[in-house]
Amino acid sequence: MRFRLFTPRWIGLHLLALLAFAVCMAAGYWQFERAQQPDRGEVVNPAEELAGAQELDSVVGPTDYMPESLGNTAVTATGTFADTAPLLAPGYENGADAEDPGAFGYYVIAPLVTGDDTAVAVNRGWIPADEAEQEGAVDRLAPVPEGEVTVTGWLQPPQKNEEGIVRMDVPAGHIERIAPSVLVNEWPYRLYEGYIVLGGQEPSDGAPPAGGIAMSPAPPPAPEQGITWNWKNVSYAAQWAVFGGAVIVFWISLIRRELEDASSDGDGTGDGEDGGDRAPEPQAPAAAP
Incomplete structure (x- = not known):
């Protein structure tokens, strides 16, 4: 029965299932990465020299x-x-x-x-x-x-x-x-x-007047630190993970059904690997009286 899972049709199904699972995982990982990226409306570059x-x-x-x-x-x-x-x-x-x-x-x-x-x-x-x-x-x-x-x-x-x-x-x-x-x-x-x-x-500024106000340098704003989660992208990543799990479940269910069908065919038709019903052995002719 196990050889029925290695026919050309089943090899194609195996490859298709693996490809679908890989696509779901890749898309989920991409969404998870996007969820950690800063918003495009924020300065994220370090101050240049x-x-x-x-x-x-x-x-x-x-x-x-x-x-x-x-x-x-x-x-x-x-x-x-x-x-x-x-x-x-x-x-x-x-x-x-x-x-x-x-x-x-x-x-x-x-x-x-x-x-x-x-x-x-x-x-x-x-x-x-x-x-x-x-x-x-x-x-x-x-x-x-x-x-x-x-x-x-x-x-x-x-x-x-x-x-x-x-x-x-x-x-x-x-x-x-x-x-x-x-x-x-x-x-x-x-x-x-x-x-x-x-x-x-x-040239630099002139000297402040007597009793003037001294200015402190204004540093450039620091880039955003830490991770600000984008929960919308997190939910997308979770959905892709669910899709990947569904692919595996569907793939396993197809394999189980195929094996069950093969087992029932072997019990009822004699086509199974272990035989099923065997043809009767020929009997020796009866001796003449």
């Missing part, structure tokens, strides 16, 4: 869409800082470090004019909230250098308003987030979608 900074326009152009995958790219840009007061955007001392965000304060944002009616927002640094909220705080900051300036830093995508709420009580000289949709109402320039977190500058 500033020594390898690329020209800003070679990475992204003004008004061009900036994908999140360009976050933390080291870039350099040359231009002149506009003769306008800097803007203050709320933020934490350590950027996006969820475990230790640091003290609350404000980022100092200024436009670097890189061409005709074109500018990129530069995050010059961070100041504590108690100093930033004082009257005339921006006048006590270190002045930007005059003339041509080359800045080097990390490109960041525009900050998002995750709650979908636009604050209506933002004080003068403050913005709710660093994004071109907000800055376009403050500056008369074509803006890059991203902004630069300052890492180096040539």
Whole structure:
């Protein structure tokens, strides 16, 4: 009976079952891997070394869409800082470090004019909230250098308003987030979608006035750490695992039915391996009287 499972038809069924099982397992594993991957709307790249900074326009152009995958790219840009007061955007001392965000304060944002009616927002640094909220705080900051300036830093995508709420009580000289949709109402320039977190500058800022406010460097947001499970993909992985198990169960049931049919054929027809009913042996003719 066992040889009935190795006929060409059954060999094809065996291979088909193994292929279906392998496809289910591969698809389930792929969905399981996808469940652990960060969302496409998050910066997951480590901050690049500033020594390898690329020209800003070679990475992204003004008004061009900036994908999140360009976050933390080291870039350099040359231009002149506009003769306008800097803007203050709320933020934490350590950027996006969820475990230790640091003290609350404000980022100092200024436009670097890189061409005709074109500018990129530069995050010059961070100041504590108690100093930033004082009257005339921006006048006590270190002045930007005059003339041509080359800045080097990390490109960041525009900050998002995750709650979908636009604050209506933002004080003068403050913005709710660093994004071109907000800055376009403050500056008369074509803006890059991203902004630069300052890492180096040539020439450097001037000395702050007496009793001025010292800025701390604003580090680039750290990439997302740990695993954020996407339960939708986890459920897909579980479904593929169930499909793979169903293939095995169906395959085994077909084999059992085939063996049962072979056994019944052997008991009733004599075609079995062990015989079944045998033909009667010939009898010797009876002796004549």
